[in-house]
Amino acid sequence: MHSIEEKRVYGDREGAITAYVASATGVVRVRVAGDTVGEFGLCERRPARDVATTDEAVAIATDEDVRVARLEDGEDTETFAETGFGPAVAVGADGGELFAAAPDGRIARRPAGTEEWTDLEGEGVAAVRAIDGDLVGTDDGVYRVRDGGLDHAGLTDVRDVSAAGVPLAATAEGLYKLGNGWMPIREGPFDAVSADPRSEPGRLARAYAIAGEEIYGYAGDDEWRAIEDASEPIVDVGYGETTYAVTEAGTFLAAGEDGWRPHPIGVREVTGLAVR
Template sequence: MHSIEEKRVYGDRSGAVEAYVASSVGVVRVRVAGDTVGEFGLCDRCDARDVAATRTGTKAGVAIATDEDIRVLDATPAAESADERADDPTFVDTGFGPAVAVGYDGETLLAADASGRIARRVGDEWTTLADDAIETVTAIDGDLVGTGSGVYRVRDDELDHAGLTDVRDVSAAGVPLAATADGLYKLGNGWMTIREGSVDVVAADPRSDRNQLGRAHAVADRTVYAHDPADGEWQAMDGPDETVVGIDYGETVYAVSERGTFYAAIDGDGPGTWRSQTIGVGDVTGIAVPGTR
């Protein structure tokens, strides 16, 4: 594995956006412009179990779930370009404690720990929504919480069980999606089956219109499937050749493998090829891009 003690630069960083990759050794900040990887380097050394990002207008947020705390990026409000931001913003503790999952519902931060406690951050304080009541939280996105006992939805200060079991991942943008041990589902008149069989990862472009599924992807048996907004079909993509553990969106589609390879889809949507770059970490757990919401 390559060392990334020093930042590495590949090509021009102008017009780049930042992606954050979580791993067992820390968080890697990767600057990408379209499908071209630019500068990348370790920006926080920790055991990062999950990562999430949000952006509304010029206000961006990035949070990581670590074995010590939920940490958030301490930076000035996002400017028009990455060049105008602080060069090395840092992550700061929030007082939640050790965590296994984190996500944003708009600008509101949600988190969960290994005991099943789920809380919302209001200002600088955490408010518990569920305490020791939820089995094995696996993912949080928007108002959806994926768990071993199914999907829950955040309603005011409570959690409502919304069905399914053995949920591995959830996506709230556009049309709610859930990846489970039994298949890939979308929420319509109840949960409707998209694909049968075990699915590990699901994601949709956060800029999707409400009740409309635009760019979306899922990972099943090491194959990445892309949703075609034109006909609603899901098609297998060519590659990547490593196990993908996270997907997010910017100008194109970005993915990361468990072994620490960063991928950018060359032609964006649909079946195609990927540009890849090893970023020097292993045991990767996810990716987040604070793009425009």
């Protein structure tokens, strides 16, 4: 297995982008160009429950606080700082705005260009599982951020949400899309779902959903197909020139012409992936 501190030759390759992997060990920065994985290493040593990025920052949810590192052009290091939110179980982004959820269900927003958190109006919600765009997935369903508050949008036992293109929800009962209400796509428990953030409103480009050890990819025309698994349970999926994923055991995956290309990155108990 490669050392987590390893420096590899592709770190400065033209067109390279950065992926951040949250884990119980800390946050790993991974440089990728297409399906080639280059330099990787720990950029934050605190255990992270979740990770999200905007154009200007990367945010992580930890047991102590939401920590944010500003991303400056030309800089190859991140310095994470406390934000005063307090303990967090989930973070998400909508454009340049950050959202975070506390263990008691409190949800707050941090608009772009500010350093203050503002609680969303209303009482706290049930245990928050995921935040993406203006969607919040919780034990008692999906909530949508509207006018500084939260509106319950249906479903129950939601494990993950995806806001890009067509809103999607992974639940204990199945995979759903939002159309004329929540419409079932596939039955059975789903753990995670993610669509390419560059999807046009009302359409899906690339999207994947995870059900246990199975992974399904969007094939167009409302069809989802089972695809080759990665031999380890996948916990999250991200998008760049190709599709990226990360397993709970700490393997970073890049989709190539011959399937998933695995790259161990030296951490365990992975909780999330964000690609910038």
